Amino acid sequence: MDFIKLTQDGYIGTITLDNPKKLNALSHGLVTAVIDSLQQLEKAEARVVILRAHSGAKVWSAGHDVGELPEGGRDPLGWDDPLRHLVRTIETCRMPVIAMIEGGVWGGAVETVLACDIVIAAPDATFAVTPARLGVPYNVSGMMTFMSAASLRVVKELAFTAAPISAERAERIGMINHVVAPEAIEEFTREMATTIANNAPLSIAVMKEQLRVLAGAKPVSPRGFEKVQGLRRIVYDSHDYHEGIRAFKEKRRPVFTGK
Ligand code: YXS
Numbered sequence: 001m002d003f004i005k006l007t008q009d010g011y012i013g014t015i016t017l018d019n020p021k022k023l024n025a026l027s028h029g030l031v032t033a034v035i036d037s038l039q040q041l042e043k044a045e046a047r048v049v050i051l052r053a054h055s056g057a058k059v060w061s062a063g064h065d066v067g068e069l070p071e072g073g074r075d076p077l078g079w080d081d082p083l084r085h086l087v088r089t090i091e092t093c094r095m096p097v098i099a100m101i102e103g104g105v106w107g108g109a110v111e112t113v114l115a116c117d118i119v120i121a122a123p124d125a126t127f128a129v130t131p132a133r134l135g136v137p138y139n140v141s142g143m144m145t146f147m148s149a150a151s152l153r154v155v156k157e158l159a160f161t162a163a164p165i166s167a168e169r170a171e172r173i174g175m176i177n178h179v180v181a182p183e184a185i186e187e188f189t190r191e192m193a194t195t196i197a198n199n200a201p202l203s204i205a206v207m208k209e210q211l212r213v214l215a216g217a218k219p220v221s222p223r224g225f226e227k228v229q230g231l232r233r234i235v236y237d238s239h240d241y242h243e244g245i246r247a248f249k250e251k252r253r254p255v256f257t258g259k
Pocket residue numbers: 021022023025059062063064065066067069076104106107108109129130131132133134136137138
């Protein structure tokens with residue numbers, strides 16, 4: 001597939017951004033390839049996805065493809081913009097997405113990374129929120145993504161300065177999960193992915209959606225609450241829930257089937 005490499009090893013899918021000549025800019029083509037890959041992995045019953053660039057990448061992604069931004073007269077980040085589709089797909093796909101970061105992350109790519117469920121970065125990774133750098137009016141749900149990942153004060157600093165912050169600072173303020181040395185980051189990420197893949201996929205999928213609904217709804221609408229309750233019932237009525245409880249009492253490893 002152009003723009004990305006897609007692999008699956010058991011329950012673990014890996015999507016590698018692969019358009020280095022354009023610094024993995026989030027062009028319509030690259031975004032479509034990532035979305036298609038997430039949908040393919042969901043169908044192939046992957047239980048966790050790693051989203052990454054090539055080992056040693058100096059730029060993880062340069063953000064929105066500036067060449068595809070309108071020059072004026074229409075919203076550069078409207079509902080149907082590729083970046084908006086990508087963020088929504090990451091947030092709503094059933095399996096957790098782990099962003100494994102090496103190199104610089106710019107603009108809309110920062111929102112893409114923060115929309116992922118877990119972020120693991122090498123020490124050289126940086127994160128720059130760049131609308132102010134281009135005079136772009138960032139969109140509302142994109143701001144919500146940033147506000148869910150960092151305090152309002154930090155979001156203001158990132159947005160107003162458009163300056164890159166280091167992985168170390170991002171971890172210190174809780175914006176990302178871990179900083180891991182480049183020689184260890186692949187194994188560290190894979191171990192976390194394996195741990196997730198060995199847990200109950202239904203329970204994880206519903207907790208991911210529950211957290212999205214709760215974090216995104218202010219306050220939670222009646223329909224959102226009823227949806228969460230209905231989804232939770234699928235889990236506690238499932239074989240996997242019963243198996244998990246039985247296995248614990250019988251002191252053995254559970255065998256989850258996703259049913
Ligand atoms: O000169 P050529 O044709 O080789 O192309 C250059 C750059 O123009 C191109 N390029 C991009 N093309 C489209 N969209 C981009 N975002 C983009 N970034 C870079 O790639 C070729 C190599 O770039 P060059 O020579 O600058 O590489 P470098 O290694 O010296 O510097 C790497 C960067 C990433 C530090 C530098 O390319 C850079 O600052 N890029 C722009 C990062 C940025 O501001 N991204 C935000 C895009 S707009 C967006 O995401 C949202 C709309 S918003 O801003 O609102 O968040």
